[in-house]
Amino acid sequence: MTATPAVALDRVEKRYGTHLVLRGVTLAVTKGEVLVLIGRSGSGKSTLVRCIAGLSTIDAGRIEIDGTTVQQAGTRLPRAATLAAQRRVGMVFQEFNLFPHLTAARNISLALQKVRGLDRAEAERRMQEVLDRVGLAGLGHRFPHQLSGGQQQRVAIARALALQPEVMLFDEVTSALDPELKREVLLVMRALAEEGMTMIVVTHEMNFARNVADRVVFMDQGVVEEEGSPEGMLADPSREATRIFLRDLIEA
């Protein structure tokens, strides 16, 4: 494959204190690919996503976004270039992390105006557009606490989409939601995948993995233990650790 990957990790290590959370992860995500990351809590998948988002600094290795190195351990990189590349990545969190003192509309338009420098009318227009895209047109005036969990998470997705990212990171975005609210969020994510968005999705939703993922990566103890197509790997894992993890998930 010759095309530049949307995201590339090269032997990435991350430690918290003496604990090595990521122990040399190498991974390339092609443009338009939907990659689903699975694994036990503590396996390093959330840390991996946070490193790609620029929220955590890595201790060894290198991360590239669309060919631009954004993190290289022990190297000071030109800040303007890394920031520009980092802005191609959007992220949605498990706990939504909406700004509770701002309306849904303002949650979305704030960065459009303050970071991207759009004027008010243009920011407003784009805000309406993304709210409509996640099925929440007309609810922009509400504060986060006036929305259901599913609606809040969709606002969070809209907020990230408004900045027109090329890659979207999802860190267990349905884990804090009641079962009946997970669906509306997963449907939005599925639509996004069908539109060709490059996505890295940390999730325990095996149906989503089966139906939407192009590739599934199983992480265990800070390394990529196994990867493959959802049909192949989820049905017939080749590694013992993967087999046990999938069995536990079904039995739970």
Added chain:
Amino acid sequence: MAGYAYQWDWGVVFNAETLHSFGLGVITTAEVSAAGLAIGMAMGLASAVPRAARVPVLSQLVHVYVDFFRTTPILVQLIWMFYVLPVLLGINLSAFVAGALTIGLNSGAFLSEIFRGGLVSVGQGQWDAAQVLGLGTGQALLYIVLPQALRRVLPALVNVFISVVKDSSLVSIIAVADMTYRAESAVALTYRPFEFYTALAVVYFILTYPFSFLASAIERRFHVT
């Protein structure tokens, strides 16, 4: 025999000359309180941020400032500021400036602790969300973290505001002509302390009580979470 039957004479307070003098005192009290609060808010915010962010040297300096003003009486600070500091530095401080400065630095120490608590109470998730949206640290603080922190500390803030107005009465000892000073002068002339100190208490009540209403109005307006 019942208690001593004091003959109240409100005429000593309610006459044009005294009311005028007292009114000027109310204005001075308001001015010294407002100036003190402005200094206190600025000091409190400016010193809370480096402590919340654990900026190395700066947060230790802030710690010294906060501890010093919290552990010494404001009366002593006031006298020191007015009589000692000008001699040490060879400068002239008017009584009003010394008073406002002392009240400001003192309340700033308490506000610093309050703001720090408020800032720390805003979770890491808010900073993370701001960062992935591309907001810089200053922007995240200004638009995201500070507004939430301020709302959470509002009740504690109101307590400090009320304390400042009451503590401003101490400036009377360095001859700032606030309402306490004017009441004391009137007592010296009339030998009528009961009337003047009663009136004084009522006016302080009237000045400070609205703060509690203001706080609950703001809380309603901003849906504090």
